[in-house]
Amino acid sequence: MNDVLDMGRYGAFVWPCFALAAIVLAWNVVAARRLHAAARQHALRRAAEEAAP
Amino acid sequence: MNWTWFHKLASPPHAYRIAARLLPWFGWPAGALIAAGLYGGLVLAPADYQQGDAFRIVYVHAPSAWLSMFVYATMAVAAAIGLVWRIKLAHAVAAASAPIGASFTFLALATGAIWGKPMWGTWWVWDARLTSELILLFLYTGVMALRASIDDRDRADRAAAVLALVGVVNLPIIHYSVYWWNTLHQPATLTKIGKPSMAGDMLWPLLVMMLGFTLYYAAILLIRLRAEILRRERDAGWLTTELAR
Numbered sequence: 001m002n003d004v005l006d007m008g009r010y011g012a013f014v015w016p017c018f019a020l021a022a023i024v025l026a027w028n029v030v031a032a033r034r035l036h037a038a039a040r041q042h043a044l045r046r047a048a049e050e051a052a053p
Numbered sequence: 054m055n056w057t058w059f060h061k062l063a064s065p066p067h068a069y070r071i072a073a074r075l076l077p078w079f080g081w082p083a084g085a086l087i088a089a090g091l092y093g094g095l096v097l098a099p100a101d102y103q104q105g106d107a108f109r110i111v112y113v114h115a116p117s118a119w120l121s122m123f124v125y126a127t128m129a130v131a132a133a134i135g136l137v138w139r140i141k142l143a144h145a146v147a148a149a150s151a152p153i154g155a156s157f158t159f160l161a162l163a164t165g166a167i168w169g170k171p172m173w174g175t176w177w178v179w180d181a182r183l184t185s186e187l188i189l190l191f192l193y194t195g196v197m198a199l200r201a202s203i204d205d206r207d208r209a210d211r212a213a214a215v216l217a218l219v220g221v222v223n224l225p226i227i228h229y230s231v232y233w234w235n236t237l238h239q240p241a242t243l244t245k246i247g248k249p250s251m252a253g254d255m256l257w258p259l260l261v262m263m264l265g266f267t268l269y270y271a272a273i274l275l276i277r278l279r280a281e282i283l284r285r286e287r288d289a290g291w292l293t294t295e296l297a298r
Contacts, residue, residue: 008106013171017164018095021113024160025087025269028153032276039283040296047293 063142066291069282072275080272086265093258101255110168112258116266117161121189122224124154124270128196129221132214144210145285147217148200149277153270155193162186173237181230182238185223192220206285 007014061067094112101108128150135143165183166176177183196213203209231240240250251259286292 007109008100010105010107010171013107013167014109017110017113017167018091020163020167021117021160024117024156028156028269028273029276031152032273032280036276036280036283039280043283043287043292044296046287047296050293 063140065142065145065282065286065289066295068142069279069286069295072279072282076272076275079268079275083265083268083272086261086268090258090262090265093261098255098258099252104172107168107171108255110164112262114161114164114168115259116263117157117164118186119263120266120270121154121158121161121186122227123267124150124157125189125193125217125220126224128154129217132217135210136214136218141210141285142282144214145278145281146274147196147214148210149274149281151193151197151200151213153273153277155190155197157266157270158186158190158193162190169237178237180236180238181234182227182236185227185230188223189220189227192216192223196220 005011005015062071090112094109098109100106128147131143131146131150134140135147162183165186169178170176196217199216200209200213203212228241230236231238283292
């Protein structure tokens, strides 16, 4: 396990890169889904307002 | 030639529905390929004889750098289609692509800087490859800022499209910078598919990661495109029916 973390003495450089990539990949998913959910909510609210007498 | 399919594809309701159907076909393979690429790159690939295990950074750096340019090219093509044929969906694709491309350009720069420290002895140098990639990040942020700063959507689309097209000149500069100038950055690994400058057991995880990242971009683009369509079509009649489903 220590060998994996150590990465031949480059662990301090290798793992932050993979962690950063994971953060960027996760952020893209979360941000896109939030954007879609917000746009959908907004559209639903407008549709409800228009349908109201 | 019958162009009905093309017009249908460019219609927002059709694009909104087809994006939802296509999403799992890109999202799940992207996840599987990235997982396989990570396993191959971190576990199966041997350490490099010069760089040791530090070379494994290539498995996130190169796909990010590839996407930073691929997404920009996609954005520029969409912007050109929007400008020339006035297809609103093309502008929506360009608008949806920009933040994704910016995030991958940031990732390419950040992972490159982290890789540079142990290999070059510095986080950053103002050489041609790094500087042109930084300019690409500024282009992405410029396109997004320009679009956000104009209230009228059509004018914002046109202005952002023109800036995106002007910025295309930076793409060949990024790609050929390592040949045109003396740079610290190494030449491209995958220029010649038939004769790559990488051993096979190191190469396949990289190719798998690059394909996985590309499919991932397509999946995120589809989600963002659906949001963009909803925002742009807020007054359209089809939306009420669609959302009621």
